[in-house]
Amino acid sequence: MVTPVEHITPQQFSDADGVDDWRVLYWGAHAFFRAESAESYAQGAAFVADIAALVAETQHDPDVDLRREGVAVKLITRGIRDLSTRDLELARAISAAAAQRGLVADPSMIQVVQVAVASVPDAAVLPFWQAALGYVRPNESHLVDPLRRNSSFFLQDEMPADRPRRGRMHVDVAVPHDQVHARIDAIVAAGGRIANDSEAPEWWTLADAENHGVDITTWWGRDSVRLEEARDEERAK
Structure with a gap:
């Protein structure tokens, strides 16, 4: 059974459990996982292979950038050009894979x-x-x-x-x-x-x-956030 894809705001993504490694910027959620082993490039490449395996069935492909310093990942649901519940699920799975490989998230490297x-x-x-x-x-x-x-x-x-x-x-x-x-x-x-x-x-x-x-x-105050605030106000009436 295919899980329905539901749009979520930057606030909803940031407030969710299991996404401490991730930050919302322009057009999606981003994370950088630093590779610190003596064979950092191979460590990062193995992690990229893990990500490919995670999305093999869903084809919900993230943008992935492998460097010797680590791996940058961007998530977005292209059909809606915004974040969705599918991105939340994938973010958690990618973070778990990074932890298993010994890669550590470094939000200061994201921009x-x-x-x-x-x-x-x-x-x-x-x-x-x-x-x-x-x-x-x-x-x-x-x-x-x-x-x-x-x-x-x-x-x-x-x-x-x-x-x-x-x-x-x-x-x-x-x-x-x-x-x-x-x-x-x-x-x-x-x-x-x-x-x-x-x-x-x-x-x-x-x-x-x-x-x-x-x-x-930052994403604070942007249209998607204001839109959610307007919806909340409408629901409260």
Whole structure:
């Protein structure tokens, strides 16, 4: 019997039992399992084989990146382009396999980077960047690496006039929600400043000495979370 796939929010995933190794970032749940043995690459490769065996029947394939330092895994249910109960079950199974192989989760190694370019809505800019990067275009504003390896590319409307000296290009860095303040503190200690925290905890805008911007962002406050809050309010009526 096939278990029905049910959509879950980032909050529901994070609150679930057995997913302490995992963090929700852009488009899915992520984990990094560090390999620390003398034969770390072989240790990681064996773990990747374990993951392949786990999904052989379901074909609910995660994205897996093997390096000598360890293995990065991303889970998402592609049919709904979001997290589901199926991802919860697989996250628990992958964590168990990692523990058996002696790999240790390291949430500090998890992040997703996106480049954002400000442009007027009707400018024919996206085809240029699509050709330059060799990316695919899943919607009207985003470009992504077809193998999901490198930073995504996002075209947004021109910045509002009340945000002076803001560059036309900036970098978004999604980090685990329990790592965000450490990342911000590190940026400030390195000479940066908090330029805008009005959207926190969804994102904080920081700037360097030349006013180049970076948005440090978490899943807190994002649409899927707000949608669940709205549903809860509706159920309470």
